[in-house]
Each structure stands twice: as structure tokens, then as C-alpha cells.
Amino acid sequence: MLLSKLFIPLTKDLPSDAKIKSHQLMLRTGMIRQSAAGIYSWLPLGFKVMKKIEAVVREEQNKIGAQEMLMPTIQSADIWKESGRYNDYGEEMLRIKDRQGREMLYGPTNEELITDIFRSSVKSYKSLPQMLYHIQWKFRDEIRPRFGIMRCREFYMKDAYSFDLDEQSAKQSYNKMFYSYLQTFKRLELEAIPMAADTGPIGGDLSHEFIILAETGESNVYADKNIFAIDPSNYKFDDQSLEKMRKDFSSCYAVTDEKFKKDEFESNVKKDNQIMTKGIEVGHIFYFGDKYSKPLNCLVDHPDGKKVSVKMGSYGIGVSRLVGAIIEAKFNNDVMKWPRSVAPFDVVIIPSFNKNNLNNLEKANKIYSELTKIKLDVLLDDVEENISAKFKKHDLLGIPYQIIIGSKSEENKFEFKEVGKDAKMISLEEIIKIIKN
Ligand code: 5CA
Numbered sequence: 222m223l224l225s226k227l228f229i230p231l232t233k234d235l236p237s238d239a240k241i242k243s244h245q246l247m248l249r250t251g252m253i254r255q256s257a258a259g260i261y262s263w264l265p266l267g268f269k270v271m272k273k274i275e276a277v278v279r280e281e282q283n284k285i286g287a288q289e290m291l292m293p294t295i296q297s298a299d300i301w302k303e304s305g306r307y308n309d310y311g312e313e314m315l316r317i318k319d320r321q322g323r324e325m326l327y328g329p330t331n332e333e334l335i336t337d338i339f340r341s342s343v344k345s346y347k348s349l350p351q352m353l354y355h356i357q358w359k360f361r362d363e364i365r366p367r368f369g370i371m372r373c374r375e376f377y378m379k380d381a382y383s384f385d386l387d388e389q390s391a392k393q394s395y396n397k398m399f400y401s402y403l404q405t406f407k408r409l410e411l412e413a414i415p416m417a418a419d420t421g422p423i424g425g426d427l428s429h430e431f432i433i434l435a436e437t438g439e440s441n442v443y444a445d446k447n448i449f450a451i452d453p454s455n456y457k458f459d460d461q462s463l464e465k466m467r468k469d470f471s472s473c474y475a476v477t478d479e480k481f482k483k484d485e486f487e488s489n490v491k492k493d494n495q496i497m498t499k500g501i502e503v504g505h506i507f508y509f510g511d512k513y514s515k516p517l518n519c520l521v522d523h524p525d526g527k528k529v530s531v532k533m534g535s536y537g538i539g540v541s542r543l544v545g546a547i548i549e550a551k552f553n554n555d556v557m558k559w560p561r562s563v564a565p566f567d568v569v570i571i572p573s574f575n576k577n578n579l580n581n582l583e584k585a586n587k588i589y590s591e592l593t594k595i596k597l598d599v600l601l602d603d604v605e606e607n608i609s610a611k612f613k614k615h616d617l618l619g620i621p622y623q624i625i626i627g628s629k630s631e632e633n634k635f636e637f638k639e640v641g642k643d644a645k646m647i648s649l650e651e652i653i654k655i656i657k658n
């Protein structure tokens with residue numbers, strides 16, 4: 222892609238409510254545009270990053286056997302009345318009437334709808350366990366939408382739902398998701414800590430939030446720093462090992478505000494190990510047994526002949542919030558570096574040129590066609606502009622690798638830089654090897 226052709230409305234003027242770096246960077250690089258309070262359009266650069274995050278989330282869900290489907294954004298109020306949440310959800314739910322006067326709503330989450338689908342299709346324990354997920358827009362009429370897409374009203378979420386015959390098997394599903402979340406965040410180069418959490422309007426008695434540490438986070442975090450020493454790669458993907466993994470994490474003190482008790486923290490965690498900071502919730506998982514299956518009458522035949530309510534859990538990842546969370550974690554000293562797994566381009570070529578001397582642009586064009594031939598996703602900065610302005614712009618765009626074609630370039634060697642590291646003069650073959658590695 223040529224930068225001159227990319228729809229990327231860079232802006233310098235920021236609105237006064239853009240207080241945190243992710244919101245500022247996303248506006249400055251034209252990733253998003255606000256269309257109403259807490260509602261955003263995703264422009265090509267932002268959309269591309271979000272879609273790449275979505276792909277990582279999807280792959281990790283598929284790996285643990287969850288199956289993708291798609292439920293609508295608009296739901297009927299009837300099923301929410303059956304579960305009792307229609308009133309409980311309060312003002313946060315956007316209620317709509319269709320032309321026949323039927324009560325509808327824009328889904329803030331999907332426990333009721335998935336339970337409704339399940340009860341009409343599954344009748345026997347033989348079809349269990351099941352894990353289903355979708356990646357879909359949600360709407361919550363937050364009182365105070367803020368921080369751009371971090372706490373907004375319309376957001377993109379991966380929500381998964383598990384169905385099991387009994388509590389023991391349901392907790393095994395919970396542990397698989399727990400593991401999958403750690404793998405997902407690792408691929409996004411984020412250090413996410415699972416923390417014991419309150420269940421809020423979703424309900425249930427077992428819940429973890431996955432929090433990444435960031436000073437601009439909305440949650441206060443209190444943790445034992447030993448939790449960072451637990452390495453998920455030391456556990457195998459079997460029920461026993463995953464149970465041990467969850468228990469090892471849970472035995473380390475790590476909570477957010479709602480669960481925090483000062484005396485408990487001080488008596489459980491040695492002074493030197495106490496971490497008190499802020500964090501961003503990027504995922505939240507729940508086990509709630511028959512909270513929805515019972516009122517919605519979602520029953521299956523048990524092997525011993527009885528009918529029992531299925532035991533359920535739900536598992537969310539804030540896909541759109543993750544775009545902002547990654548920026549909060551990776552944008553430092555005015556320089557952004559996207560993790561390779563989600564970077565908007567693999568590499569950018571930055572030639573220094575002007576209309577009287579197009580040599581470097583020609584060289585850049587040749588490299589561009591070599592790299593696109595081998596299916597790399599390349600951005601070529603073909604805009605005539607002085608080189609320091611170009612560097613400033615690329616500091617914000619955050620493409621992890623740069624090939625700089627300027628006075629230093631030799632016949633077969635180019636200045637190559639991984640953002641955050643020193644530049645080196647190397648051949649195109651070596652550059653390709655590094656990028657493809
Ligand atoms: N039904 C459950 C699990 S599927 C659920 O809805 N959980 S949740 O309320 O915790 O949301 C899941 C994730 O969505 C959160 O961890 C957060 O990352 C993201 N999220 C929630 N509210 C917002 C919001 N207003 N703006 C952006 N992302 C949000």
C-alpha cells in the first residue's frame with residue numbers, strides 16, 4: 222500500500238476529552254472517528270489492527286475446541302424477561318420497539334440468547350460438553366463513556382459460552398478458557414494477570430478478570446508479585462494440569478477494587494512483594510452453573526434418567542478495547558510499536574526524496590515490489606516531505622520494522638531498523654529473513 226493512497230486522516234488537534242495516550246494516538250493517526258458519545262467508526266488503520274486482534278482471539282478459541290457462530294445484535298426482550306434480567310439490567314440496556322410495538326433490545330451480552338438456542342436443540346447429556354462463541358458488536362449505555370474505545374457504548378466483544386452436565390466438567394471448561402486467555406494475551410505481547418473478580422450483573426460464584434497493568438487503567442490492582450513467576454507453558458493441556466494451573470494462579474493474591482480488603486492484602490502478601498497499581502480489564506470469565514439454564518428451562522437427560530439443568534459459564538474478551546490496551550502498554554516516549562501479530566503492516570519503506578531527485582523513491586519502489594511479491598504487507602511512504610517529519614509520523618504509526626532509503630544506502634545494503642533498536646546496514650535477503658522469522 223502506498224501511503225499517499227491510504228485513507229489515514231492524521232490530525233494534530235485533539236479534543237479536550239482525549240486524556241489517555243491510546244485515545245490520543247488513535248485520533249492522531251486516524252484509526253477511529255467519534256460519531257456520537259461513546260460510538261466510533263473504525264477507519265482503515267484502526268480496523269486493520271482490530272481485525273488482526275480478532276484473528277488471534279479466534280485462532281486461540283478454535284484451538285481449545287470452541288466453535289464459532291454468529292448471533293444477532295438485536296434480541297427479543299422476551300428471553301430477558303424469562304431470565305429476570307430485563308429489569309435488573311437497568312438503564313445500561315438500550316431498549317427498542319419495532320413497528321409492531323414488540324420490545325427488542327441491542328444485546329449487551331448473550332447468555333439468554335445462547336441458552337434459548339441451546340434448549341431448543343440439545344436434549345441429551347450425550348451432546349455435552351459444548352463450547353460456542355461469537356465475535357459481535359455489543360451496546361451498553363454506559364453512564365460515563367470515556368477514554369475513546371476503552372469504555373465506550375458500542376464495542377466489539379468475543380463472547381463464549383460453555384455447556385456441561387455437571388459442575389466438575391463445567392469447571393474443566395472454565396480452566397480451558399482460562400488457559401486459552403493466557404495464550405491469547407501472550408500472542409498479543411501483553412502480560413495479563415488473572416485476578417479473582419466479582420461477578421456483577423452476569424452472576425455466578427467463580428470469576429476471573431484478566432488485567433494488564435497500565436497507569437491509565439480504570440481498575441485499582443493489588444497483587445503479590447509472585448504471580449508473575451507463574452509460567453503457563455509449564456502446564457499441559459489436560460484437565461488435571463489445567464486445574465492445577467488455575468489453582469496456582471488463584472493461590473497468589475491478585476484482586477481489583479471490589480474484592481480488595483486492606484488487612485487481607487497485608488497479612489497475605491509480604492511487604493516487598495506487594496504491588497499496588499492500576500490496570501485495564503481485557504477479559505472476564507464466569508462460571509454461574511444454572512443461573513440462566515434453570516429459569517429458561519434448559520434441561521438435558523442425565524445418564525441416570527433424570528432431567529437436569531445444564532451448567533454454564535461465559536467468557537468475554539474486549540476485542541475493540543484491546544486495540545487501546547495494546548497502545549497503553551506499547552506506546553512509550555512518543556513512540557508506538559505494534560506487536561508483530563497485530564501490526565497494521567509488516568514493514569514500512571521510508572525513502573528520503575524530493576521532486577528534483579527521485580533516485581531513492583525508485584529504489585524504494587523496487588524493494589516494495591520484491592517484498593509484496595513474497596506476500597509481505599508493506600507500506601511505502603511515497604509522500605514528499607522532509608525526513609524528520611516522516612520519522613515523526615512513523616513514530617506514531619508504530620509499524621515494527623522500517624527500511625530507510627537515504628544518503629546511507631549502499632548498492633545492496635539498506636538501513637534497517639526495528640523500532641526501539643539501533644538501525645543496521647544489511648542486505649534485502651537479511652531483512653526478509655528477520656521480518657519473516
Ligand atoms: N457475558 C460476559 C462474558 S461473555 C460479559 O459480558 N463480560 S464483561 O461484561 O466483563 O465484558 C467482557 C469484556 O468486554 C470486558 O472484559 C471488557 O474487556 C470488554 N468491555 C466491557 N464493557 C466495555 C465497554 N463499555 N467498552 C469497551 N469494552 C468493554
